[in-house]
Amino acid sequence: MIFNSLEYFLFLPIVFVLFWFVCKKSIRWQNVLLIFASYFFYGWWDWRFLGLIILSSILDYTLGVQIDSSDNEKKRKGLLWVSILVNLGILGFFKYFNFFVDSTETMLNNLGMQADFFTLNILLPVGISFYTFQTLSYTIDVYRREIKASRDPLAFFAYVAFFPQLVAGPIERAKNFIPQFSKEKTFDYEEASDGLRQMLWGFFKKVVIADSCSPFVDQIFADPSASSSPVLMIGAVLFAFQIYGDFSGYTDIALGTARLFGFNLMRNFAYPYFSRDIAEFWRRWHISLSSWFKDYLYFPLGGSRGSQALKVRNTFAIFLVSGFWHGANWTFIFWGGLNALYFLPSLLMKTNRKNIGIVAADRMLPSFREFYQIITTFFLTCIAWIFFRATSITHGFNYIIEMFSFKSLAILSNLKMLKLKANDLYTLFFFIVVLIIIEWIQRKYQHGLERMNFAAPLRWLVYFILAIVIMYHIGEKSEFIYFQF
Amino acid sequence: MKKFCLKLLIFFAVLFAIMQIPRMLLPTFWGNDIFDSKFAYLDNTENRHDTFFIGTSRINNHINPIFFDKLMGKNSTYSFNLGCPGSVGLEKRMAIKEIINSPHHDTKLVFVELPHFAVPHGRNANTTRGLYFYNLQNWICSLRFEFNEHGTFLNKFYMFKNSLSFLLKNITHYNLFKDEVLRLKNGTSKNRLENQTKKLGFHALLEGTSNKGELKRRQELLNDTTILDKRFKGANRVFNTNPEKLKLKENTFLTQELNNLIEYGEKNSVRVVYLLLPKSAEINYEVAYPTFLNLPEKNRINLADPEKYGDFYKLEYSFDRAHLNKKGANLLTKAIVEEYKEIM
Numbered sequence: 001m002i003f004n005s006l007e008y009f010l011f012l013p014i015v016f017v018l019f020w021f022v023c024k025k026s027i028r029w030q031n032v033l034l035i036f037a038s039y040f041f042y043g044w045w046d047w048r049f050l051g052l053i054i055l056s057s058i059l060d061y062t063l064g065v066q067i068d069s070s071d072n073e074k075k076r077k078g079l080l081w082v083s084i085l086v087n088l089g090i091l092g093f094f095k096y097f098n099f100f101v102d103s104t105e106t107m108l109n110n111l112g113m114q115a116d117f118f119t120l121n122i123l124l125p126v127g128i129s130f131y132t133f134q135t136l137s138y139t140i141d142v143y144r145r146e147i148k149a150s151r152d153p154l155a156f157f158a159y160v161a162f163f164p165q166l167v168a169g170p171i172e173r174a175k176n177f178i179p180q181f182s183k184e185k186t187f188d189y190e191e192a193s194d195g196l197r198q199m200l201w202g203f204f205k206k207v208v209i210a211d212s213c214s215p216f217v218d219q220i221f222a223d224p225s226a227s228s229s230p231v232l233m234i235g236a237v238l239f240a241f242q243i244y245g246d247f248s249g250y251t252d253i254a255l256g257t258a259r260l261f262g263f264n265l266m267r268n269f270a271y272p273y274f275s276r277d278i279a280e281f282w283r284r285w286h287i288s289l290s291s292w293f294k295d296y297l298y299f300p301l302g303g304s305r306g307s308q309a310l311k312v313r314n315t316f317a318i319f320l321v322s323g324f325w326h327g328a329n330w331t332f333i334f335w336g337g338l339n340a341l342y343f344l345p346s347l348l349m350k351t352n353r354k355n356i357g358i359v360a361a362d363r364m365l366p367s368f369r370e371f372y373q374i375i376t377t378f379f380l381t382c383i384a385w386i387f388f389r390a391t392s393i394t395h396g397f398n399y400i401i402e403m404f405s406f407k408s409l410a411i412l413s414n415l416k417m418l419k420l421k422a423n424d425l426y427t428l429f430f431f432i433v434v435l436i437i438i439e440w441i442q443r444k445y446q447h448g449l450e451r452m453n454f455a456a457p458l459r460w461l462v463y464f465i466l467a468i469v470i471m472y473h474i475g476e477k478s479e480f481i482y483f484q485f
Numbered sequence: 486m487k488k489f490c491l492k493l494l495i496f497f498a499v500l501f502a503i504m505q506i507p508r509m510l511l512p513t514f515w516g517n518d519i520f521d522s523k524f525a526y527l528d529n530t531e532n533r534h535d536t537f538f539i540g541t542s543r544i545n546n547h548i549n550p551i552f553f554d555k556l557m558g559k560n561s562t563y564s565f566n567l568g569c570p571g572s573v574g575l576e577k578r579m580a581i582k583e584i585i586n587s588p589h590h591d592t593k594l595v596f597v598e599l600p601h602f603a604v605p606h607g608r609n610a611n612t613t614r615g616l617y618f619y620n621l622q623n624w625i626c627s628l629r630f631e632f633n634e635h636g637t638f639l640n641k642f643y644m645f646k647n648s649l650s651f652l653l654k655n656i657t658h659y660n661l662f663k664d665e666v667l668r669l670k671n672g673t674s675k676n677r678l679e680n681q682t683k684k685l686g687f688h689a690l691l692e693g694t695s696n697k698g699e700l701k702r703r704q705e706l707l708n709d710t711t712i713l714d715k716r717f718k719g720a721n722r723v724f725n726t727n728p729e730k731l732k733l734k735e736n737t738f739l740t741q742e743l744n745n746l747i748e749y750g751e752k753n754s755v756r757v758v759y760l761l762l763p764k765s766a767e768i769n770y771e772v773a774y775p776t777f778l779n780l781p782e783k784n785r786i787n788l789a790d791p792e793k794y795g796d797f798y799k800l801e802y803s804f805d806r807a808h809l810n811k812k813g814a815n816l817l818t819k820a821i822v823e824e825y826k827e828i829m
Contacts, residue, residue: 006650006653006657006659007650010653020486189486189488189489192489193489196493460496463496464499464500464503467496467500468500468503468504471500471504471658471659471662472663473663474659474660474662474663475660475663
């Protein structure tokens, strides 16, 4: 089930009513409801893969208890490795098997050896990368004795499968999240209302921005040689907004939904396109994944301590693995590598923590310097996104070469040739400007509609306008881009 | 909690009411351009048509109303082709009722390509085309049809799940609102209206067409003409094998519903005649034929039987594997006239 489907509009109120009215008096029953609702939510897409989530839950719950209760370091380490190998084994099989086979085959053929391996027609289970990393972090934290193992299977199973964040994060940490399943809940009107506002803003970003960018991006990226330089630039910028609208929109809906049930998920986006440098961008984009890699990969490797060579190695390690996490394609690895290259100068010059706070926090508008920094960072990000969106690295390079060739400067005639409507593009630009303005005004807050301190009729008018615009744009089922990861 | 739920209910009730506006301001919303322009023509013309052809592209591309009227004899009929490519049974059902009830015409005779009422599926299922007609009445009709089919429990469960989703989408305007607003804003294009006026709804398939889709389909046939033999053999197997040997199962609800439509027509002095048209896939005939045999003889015509109408399966009369060219369309129109005169 996806958030922007009618099924979800029916599913959510039913679960909400059952949670607050029927199961109100018992945390255990609330957790049972959340487990079944989450399995139903996931099974709506493909019930066969529910087995993987249940397997992962049973395995990590059992291993967590055993690791926690053992004093034998060797045994604890062994059990941790079982968890890592099984979780990554499942992820590796479903997500990376064909990639490794293809890559090995290509490599051997390039070396002059005849190789013809078989590949499998494997369907990628939705959200596998997210819940695998979430359960992995649990066993690692238990092993490190940072948390106690959960002894409440219902709380643990609900933690793994909690439907708002099951398929595309945020990748929650057990330390923050599991205790929430053991705490008695009282309905908080303000929290729930703000949760709904956050969901509304998320739907706006997903349905109005991301889904409207999609046909332009698909058409322009399909054949870069068929588009003029300005149109290719438009395509790159639109993809940047598409992926932001899609993923941060999903996250806002997830966070908002969770707040309806009294849960607080971690923040995943903090207005990344207002970043003044790449380091700041990565502190504001997909925060739960960046911090996961920081805690479980970057720091164990030594982080930013040690020699310059070590710093370079660690930076590349975290960005390349992060790229590979996104998908079994060299384009993602290249995208990760490119971001490492962007990031490295500031790390080596120790300027990577220069821009920590909110941009122009005490002013209405950024200074010229800040504006320049924001635009430059956005430009670099767009260049990297091209490889993220491209079907191959060559495709990405061709796109960039064509974009800067300036062979043609036509826009309208080129759009017409691509069967894209200029009017749709103007409308889309209008909504992108609305998005930028609202997010700029709200940049101190968690989401675009938080703390709307104006008269109720005006507030309701804003909600109605947004809801109607969303209903107008809602189209054929369009899945979230990050579901594939 | 009560305050929260109440506010939420008010919000959605108002939103729902706002979204009804375009549909309330519009006449029946025909969720595709071809149906839309044909009905717009019928609503606006001063011509009083009395005979209509309803169905898919096999009606749209095969029945020439001008030729039909000529063959029927001077002033005996004034027909219009209401065929629409890809239209499904539930749309046809809606169109039959619309045309019988419309005050704009003097409807006496309606030819309908024999429909079935399955839950929409395939590429149109989640688009405006697959949803606009899916109201409560059509939902019940499709469910009754599906539960009379002989599928597995799991198939029926998925079909039920999809059908419920389509119904709710129709009610809430989910995925329809944009098209409804745009139609309210743009109306029906003049070009399309003029086109319908000139040819009375008929669109012949010509070898010199500039339509890329049509050219592609034509080329596919020319690349492999054996498909015509396959269609011939498939149809021949259904129509000319001992029915007991074939073990075709009748969908009793379909038969009952088609008879109801005949009765509904008779009450309004309209004769409904069901057509089995040539060049369809064998599986369609397997569903349609047992029902066809249980319809009154004066309300059915079989033009698909290769033993009697083998010409329709020949390359000479074919445009693509599923459609006739203009020559074939005229032959089919003539065959309808001859068959109809026999049951008149």
